Amino acid sequence: MSTPLILLPGDEVPSDYLPPTKSNPLKLGPGLRLLSQPTASSKSSNHVLTATQAGLLATDAKRNTVSLQSFSNRRYIPTTNDLVIAQIHHSSVDYFHCMVTPHTAHAMLGQLSFEGATKKTRPMLKQGDLVYARVLSVGVGAGAEVELTCVNPATGKAEPGGLGPLVGGMVFDVSTGMAARLLRASSPSAEKSDTVDGLVVLAELGKKLESLGGFEIAVGRNGKIWVDCSNAGESAVKVTVAIGQCLQSTDERNLDAADQKKLVTKILRGMKLA
């Protein structure tokens, strides 16, 4: 990869930064748009990619995509197929009304959109319970309802795995940029390499906490991380808090790989866990 390129709105994306042309068309991610400039010399119009936000240009040669990574502390805006951690606000006949982000309209989660749920065997969620859900649709225009689901409607399975009520554990808030990074790092395509997006904090925690029974983690794109380590027995609370602290400090202080390892050692030692 070449030197990072920072673009401001209106800047053109230089063509040598784009992935090499292949048979399949280039996909544009957020922050970029295609403009065509009619040229005076020839009849064919000239296409240019311009930025609409300020950010770092990110290209993926394998999937042939190009996008712009903007500031990481922005508010979460629901997008279809995002995985989010939602909290039940109240329940009505057909739906659970959930909170995905504060101060916005509630998202709807069908009473039956859980794996294997029927009218008789549906989860009885109370106010304050957590669910790990996928954004099914966001509607059109202002005032539209966001709909969540915990099941793939085509197969009836909780796909990808782990969707459904989150029992026990604790939720930590991080920036939306950090949540996206954690999700990228845990995606199946990223498993081969050790450090994706400069994140080693989870791998390091996993190594150090293996003897205590490990931990379970769920990342929501809305900037929430759910951590559970009910296997850890007596030290469960300490381990949960330590993991949350590690993730939050990594996010706030923009730590690099070496500092993340140091942080994990320091926090675990401070908690007398390692």
Place this chain on the structure above:
Amino acid sequence: MVEPTASLSTLNRADGSASYKCPATGYDVLGSVNAPIELPARRDALKPEDATIEVFVKPGNTTAGVGERYVEGILRSVLTEVVLGRERGYPRRGVVITLAIVGGGSVERGDSYLTVLPALLHTSLLALLSASVPLAMTFSSALLGVTKSGDIVRDPSAADAKAASSLHVLAFSSKGHLLLNESEGCFDFDTWELIRERAVSICRGAAVSGTGEDVAMGERSNDARLDGFVRETVEDRLHVDYAWKIESN
């Protein structure tokens, strides 16, 4: 000339924010942007395919009055040109920009409001960038005053602005187009042409011809271009946010 200073994302709960301080005029402005948000009432009937932009200017020590309403109108018309209100998620939703003049004294009733306008424009641009609102371009803006003797002064202080025979605020887009031209007082076309050349050299560092040459040379040499200032502020913040990514490469 002392460069303005700015920082991005200073407020935690706003979608985007910026603080901006201009040492020459002494204004200190704090701006926040919330976008896209649901509008409380149905204010979308007129332009159903576009976003609604609202600007609020709050002076530090009094309530907003006629002067604030006047600059709010100017800001709204400029920012409507810049914000891409038809991108996904924005039509029929609101982009709310709140600008608080927190330092540098307020504009007295009856005084020209043009002296704050460049600071307000830069703050709102930086806050919009920080909120990742889709924009067609960036811009930079300059305040120029013409003294009674006919000299052109950049960023006149409050007292100088009161004594000036005319005041001008010009804004140029990142593509070099003139976005805004607000003038007050008595001047002729030749003066305005000089003002424009001077403003181009301040905002974009472009070479100018004619009588403004020596002035422009001075400003080009110390590299005090305002569009460069906006870019540097944004790049600094992105370097901080993406330190993990930039350093690992």
